[in-house]
Amino acid sequence: MVFDGLLFYDETTDLVPRLAAAMPEVSLDATVYTFRLRPGVTFHNGREVTADDVAYSITRVLDPETKSPGSGFYTGIAAAQDFIDGQADAVSGITVLDPTTIQFTLESADVTFGNKMALNFAFIVPKEEVERQGENFGHNPLGTGPFRFKEWVPGRQLTFERNPDHFVEGLPRLDRVVIQVGVEPEVALLRLERGEIDLMGDPIPGAEFARIKTDLAWENRLTSAPQVSTIYITMNTQMPSFDNVQVRQAFNMAIDKNRIIQLPGGRGTVANQILPPLTPGYDQSYQGYQYTPERAKQLLAEAGFPNGFTTTTECIAVDPQPKLCESFQQDLSKIGVTVEVKTLAASTVIADGGTAGKVPLIWSGGLGWIQDYPDPDDFYTPILSCGAAVPGGWNWPWYCNQDLEAKAQEAIATPLTQRRLAIYQEIFRTLMDQAVWVPVYNGQYDIAHSAKVVGGVTDFAHPEPTIRYEYLAKQP
Amino acid sequence: MVAYLLRRMLFAVPVLFGISLITFVLIYFLPADPARMYAGPNASVEAVNRIRTQLGLDQPFYVQYGRFVERAVQGDLGYSYQLQMPVIDAILARFPFTLQLTLAGIFVELLIGVPAGLLAAVRRSTWLDGTSMVAAMIGVSSPPFWLGLLMLYFFAFRLGLFPLGGAGTWKHLVLPAVTAGLGGAGWYARMTRSSVLEVLSADYVRTARAKGLAGSTVLRRHVLRNAINPIVTMVGMDIPWFVGGVVLIETVFAWPGLGRMMVDAILTDDVPLILGTVTFTAVLVVVSSIIIDLAHALLDPRIRLG
Numbered sequence: 093m094v095f096d097g098l099l100f101y102d103e104t105t106d107l108v109p110r111l112a113a114a115m116p117e118v119s120l121d122a123t124v125y126t127f128r129l130r131p132g133v134t135f136h137n138g139r140e141v142t143a144d145d146v147a148y149s150i151t152r153v154l155d156p157e158t159k160s161p162g163s164g165f166y167t168g169i170a171a172a173q174d175f176i177d178g179q180a181d182a183v184s185g186i187t188v189l190d191p192t193t194i195q196f197t198l199e200s201a202d203v204t205f206g207n208k209m210a211l212n213f214a215f216i217v218p219k220e221e222v223e224r225q226g227e228n229f230g231h232n233p234l235g236t237g238p239f240r241f242k243e244w245v246p247g248r249q250l251t252f253e254r255n256p257d258h259f260v261e262g263l264p265r266l267d268r269v270v271i272q273v274g275v276e277p278e279v280a281l282l283r284l285e286r287g288e289i290d291l292m293g294d295p296i297p298g299a300e301f302a303r304i305k306t307d308l309a310w311e312n313r314l315t316s317a318p319q320v321s322t323i324y325i326t327m328n329t330q331m332p333s334f335d336n337v338q339v340r341q342a343f344n345m346a347i348d349k350n351r352i353i354q355l356p357g358g359r360g361t362v363a364n365q366i367l368p369p370l371t372p373g374y375d376q377s378y379q380g381y382q383y384t385p386e387r388a389k390q391l392l393a394e395a396g397f398p399n400g401f402t403t404t405t406e407c408i409a410v411d412p413q414p415k416l417c418e419s420f421q422q423d424l425s426k427i428g429v430t431v432e433v434k435t436l437a438a439s440t441v442i443a444d445g446g447t448a449g450k451v452p453l454i455w456s457g458g459l460g461w462i463q464d465y466p467d468p469d470d471f472y473t474p475i476l477s478c479g480a481a482v483p484g485g486w487n488w489p490w491y492c493n494q495d496l497e498a499k500a501q502e503a504i505a506t507p508l509t510q511r512r513l514a515i516y517q518e519i520f521r522t523l524m525d526q527a528v529w530v531p532v533y534n535g536q537y538d539i540a541h542s543a544k545v546v547g548g549v550t551d552f553a554h555p556e557p558t559i560r561y562e563y564l565a566k567q568p
Numbered sequence: 569m570v571a572y573l574l575r576r577m578l579f580a581v582p583v584l585f586g587i588s589l590i591t592f593v594l595i596y597f598l599p600a601d602p603a604r605m606y607a608g609p610n611a612s613v614e615a616v617n618r619i620r621t622q623l624g625l626d627q628p629f630y631v632q633y634g635r636f637v638e639r640a641v642q643g644d645l646g647y648s649y650q651l652q653m654p655v656i657d658a659i660l661a662r663f664p665f666t667l668q669l670t671l672a673g674i675f676v677e678l679l680i681g682v683p684a685g686l687l688a689a690v691r692r693s694t695w696l697d698g699t700s701m702v703a704a705m706i707g708v709s710s711p712p713f714w715l716g717l718l719m720l721y722f723f724a725f726r727l728g729l730f731p732l733g734g735a736g737t738w739k740h741l742v743l744p745a746v747t748a749g750l751g752g753a754g755w756y757a758r759m760t761r762s763s764v765l766e767v768l769s770a771d772y773v774r775t776a777r778a779k780g781l782a783g784s785t786v787l788r789r790h791v792l793r794n795a796i797n798p799i800v801t802m803v804g805m806d807i808p809w810f811v812g813g814v815v816l817i818e819t820v821f822a823w824p825g826l827g828r829m830m831v832d833a834i835l836t837d838d839v840p841l842i843l844g845t846v847t848f849t850a851v852l853v854v855v856s857s858i859i860i861d862l863a864h865a866l867l868d869p870r871i872r873l874g
Contacts, residue, residue, distance in 0.1 A: 156622055159618070159623070160615070162611065163614075164612025164614055164615040167612075167614065227653075246651070247824030247829065272734070274824060276819055276820055278820075279733050279821075282725045286728075439600035439836070440598070443601045446601070484604060
């Protein structure tokens with residue numbers, strides 16, 4: 093809202109220039125990205141944006157002092173590591189060519205760099221404001237975005253006002269956006285029904301959703317769109333029983349995914365693979381494992397467990413997740429596997445998942461991987477690569493395959509073409525053959541709003557920024 | 569009196585020290601990683617490790633705790649990871665709301681609980697006694713979250729008499745205070761009843777009656793005055809409960825109090841904020857118990873502080 097990046101997404105998941113005047117010039121080997129800035133764009137304090145601001149913003153994310161969670165996305169810039177380690181005062185891979193041109197040189201080819209420049213971590217901030225306000229900048233943000241930050245009342249609300257000088261003609265359409273925080277979804281829904289608010293940011297509570305979905309009065313007040321996420325069960329391939337691929341395959345056939353989806357109110361679609369349908373590289377022709385408990389039982393017997401075994405799953409203690417865990421617990425009992433369901437705080441589940449040999453099964457619901465950017469690499473490198481199978485990492489199956497690593501290296505250096513996607517399809521097919529996850533379902537956004545607020549489906553629920561406030565309008 | 573206060577305050581030091589140490593140990597040995605929670609699920613392992621170093625979370629236990637104590641004695645409770653502001657500022661921003669809800673809640677408890685208990689005691693073993701004690705049981709056993717949602721649904725959503733949660737005006741305060749008060753009033757009613765019954769059978773009450781004093785005067789001057797001590801003690805125990813224990817009420821009414829902030833801090837592993845709010849709550853408990861002792865001394869001339 094308050095900030096812009098050099099690039100952003102259109103109403104689909106295609107990158108378009110935002111603060112950049114055009115898409116970057118990329119060298120043939122995908123290691124040098126040159127961006128030209130859109131002329132005449134000013135920060136909310138009136139100063140014009142220059143290439144120095146871009147260099148400052150990206151360097152700031154890399155600076156350990158900033159403690160940015162997103163620093164990992166930009167360590168591929170040449171000599172970024174030297175800067176992080178304190179061996180250099182600046183990042184030599186970031187070069188300001190002239191006040192409106194900036195060049196990024198990468199250590200190795202990365203065709204997803206454009207996506208990384210569209211992440212919120214790469215949004216452009218004005219140096220003088222950040223330095224003047226220090227740690228307080230986050231409470232008083234100032235950027236180039238469609239809305240200006242007005243006020244923050246801790247624990248209660250945030251107010252944003254229209255930026256009349258925004259560089260995109262006709263945007264934003266709303267004069268003011270007030271975001272109320274700390275309101276329970278049940279109460280937020282009551283406020284919406286009474287007309288006190290226009291849009292509900294939280295998911296609609298399960299019980300209410302069932303009512304709303306079939307209520308004609310809600311027909312034009314409910315906008316649904318697929319979420320680019322996969323909810324899954326991870327199986328720790330390093331632990332007994334699950335070190336046997338047949339056991340993992342049997343689990344893939346034993347779980348009734350349709351029934352699980354019905355529990356949170358039918359919000360989602362059955363997943364048969366790791367990538368969600370909206371991600372490039374999604375394999376239309378892939379059939380996956382079918383729900384065949386008989387075959388699962390047989391496979392388990394072949395694996396040496398004719399009488400099943402006993403194991404444990406972790407699951408976060410937030411409604412409705414424990415119910416979903418109990419659903420697959422019941423499915424697995426039918427093939428002789430007794431599963432103990434442990435419901436824990438999210439932070440504990442994350443810590444246990446990142447500890448070698450700790451948990452055999454984890455239900456990812458409520459923790460599920462929601463992509464950073466629409467590229468198949470985002471479902472490999474951060475969560476299924478060897479580099480993520482480390483303590484504190486996100487590769488909870490602890491599966492590491494050097495062949496796949498080599499393929500992923502090749503893919504990330506291959507510009508987004510059929511060839512590149514074909515490599516990813518090979519990678520994800522192998523991962524499914526190895527059955528490191530049981531992909532269960534792909535999520536869905538259901539945004540409840542008043543009839544007065546108008547906008548396209550992707551303005552209410554865009555796969556990337558979720559709600560595109562600047563495109564929404566309100567009728568009197 | 570001054571010596572008494574000084575002694576109580578001196579005694580508070582080891583209490584606060586102990587509470588902060590226990591809290592710190594619990595967080596430290598919790599199987600969760602504060603650096604990962606700070607960084608969010610999508611951060612790379614390297615980024616999480618860098619953040620861990622920056623926050624000093626890679627230091628040994630005693631170094632981390634030592635740092636906390638060193639700063640805390642200077643009035644600095646650290647910097648919240650999630651709120652990105654000094655912990656003391658975050659607490660002070662929320663404290664006025666907690667104080668409002670505490671005072672209003674206790675007011676409702678006393679307003680309903682004491683008369684109900686008194687009535688039940690005076691009309692012992694009548695339908696009045698039975699009804700008020702059953703009502704007290706219902707009040708005590710109603711889950712506050714459910715009660716709060718019902719209140720919101722009827723009085724705010726249906727009738728539109730009060731706002732649908734939030735804070736700011738006295739109207740915002742009514743429903744959360746009544747919800748908290750209804751639950752607590754049951755305890756006060758039961759306590760008042762047994763305390764009054766005890767006093768009613770005392771010799772001096774019989775004497776007062778024998779002197780020919782009017783029933784209401786006996787009740788006011790002799791019974792209530794003597795039965796009030798346990799009620800004052802209960803108010804003292806209520807204050808800390810309101811500070812940390814009304815989380816559910818704060819949550820359902822979107823009331824920006826300390827309890828909800830503390831729960832959020834625990835869920836996000838915000839170590840400085842957890843330590844800060846727990847220590848602050850402990851200070852409040854100590855202070856409120858001193859105030860209650862002083863109140864006892866004022867109300868009951870037999871009690872001497874010293």
